[in-house]
Amino acid sequence: MSFTLQPAVRQKINLLFAIAGASGSGKTYSALLLAQGIAGDNGKIAVIDTEAGRSLQYAPKNGEQADHNKGTFNFLHLDFVPPFTPERYIEAIQTCEQAGASVIVIDSASHEWNGEGGIVEMSDGIALRKATDNQTGEINFKKLEAVKMLSWAEPKKQHKKMMAKLTQVRSHIIFCLRAEEKVKPIKNHKGFTEVVNQGFQPICEKGFMFEMTASLTLEPTNPGKPNYELDKKLNRDMQVIFQNGQLISVEHGKRLKEWSESGCDIEPKKSQLEQNYERLANTLSQVKDRTQLEKITGHKATINLRKELVEKEPIWAGIIDDLIEQALREFDNEEAQADV
Structure with a gap:
């Protein structure tokens, strides 16, 4: 017999965490806060930047110390320029890993889908080549429509290779994804078609979010705060860590790391204000x-x-x-009864 059974023991997990959001939703800053918490004092953060260096706004000025409380972080920066093919994403990730990055932030992973040289553009290019006459250079538009479905095969194959490689990466990876509002026409109970807002949806290959350890979506009206009504993948443990509407902080990253290494969540340390409040409430x-x-x-x-x-x-x-008011009412009632 070639199979062996043995007791299952939980091992460390390399996190694949996705944050989706429209512009202004705070996804890059939230990703860096999480990365800081995961990396701790001894870890190293690397940012793969497809947004023309936008992540550098969170780097400290020359000669200054990074302070996440002031919105700055220490990180290695990789300026990722087109083409945004799945193969080049893997190459960029491996470069960061070889440099010793314990946490890698990719901002943005959406370019792998619809950026220059990404999956959509690759598919369109394949279809166009198949529908173009080699001698005349003319495009057969009827043929173009016919080959569109077939043209997805190779780009999707490259995407699957990328996803398979991600499971072998030892660094924790946080993916930032652009999101856009989607609408869907549906028929109401009267048979009329209505356009229903589906909320913000991440821009990526349709199966991408299912491959994540966890994912959440932010919106511009409440930057940095997960919205459970939007696209997400949060198991019971993750919902304890990332509560609906709670602002993401470095503490969430620390709890993520603890969970990835032990399967347990750590209780966040209470602030002095919260401790004083609880003490007073208990006394009253x-x-x-x-x-x-x-x-x-x-x-x-x-x-x-x-x-x-x-x-x-x-x-x-x-x-x-x-x-205080409740205590006063009780004393008033006691005194009234004593007078009777």
């Missing part, structure tokens, strides 16, 4: 009498904390107000 929920409540609410630290919550976390500030 256990207050015994009006005197104790007045002592707590009149304390300088409580007054300053409530002001900070109003400015930075108004929802939490509202919860504190509700706890």
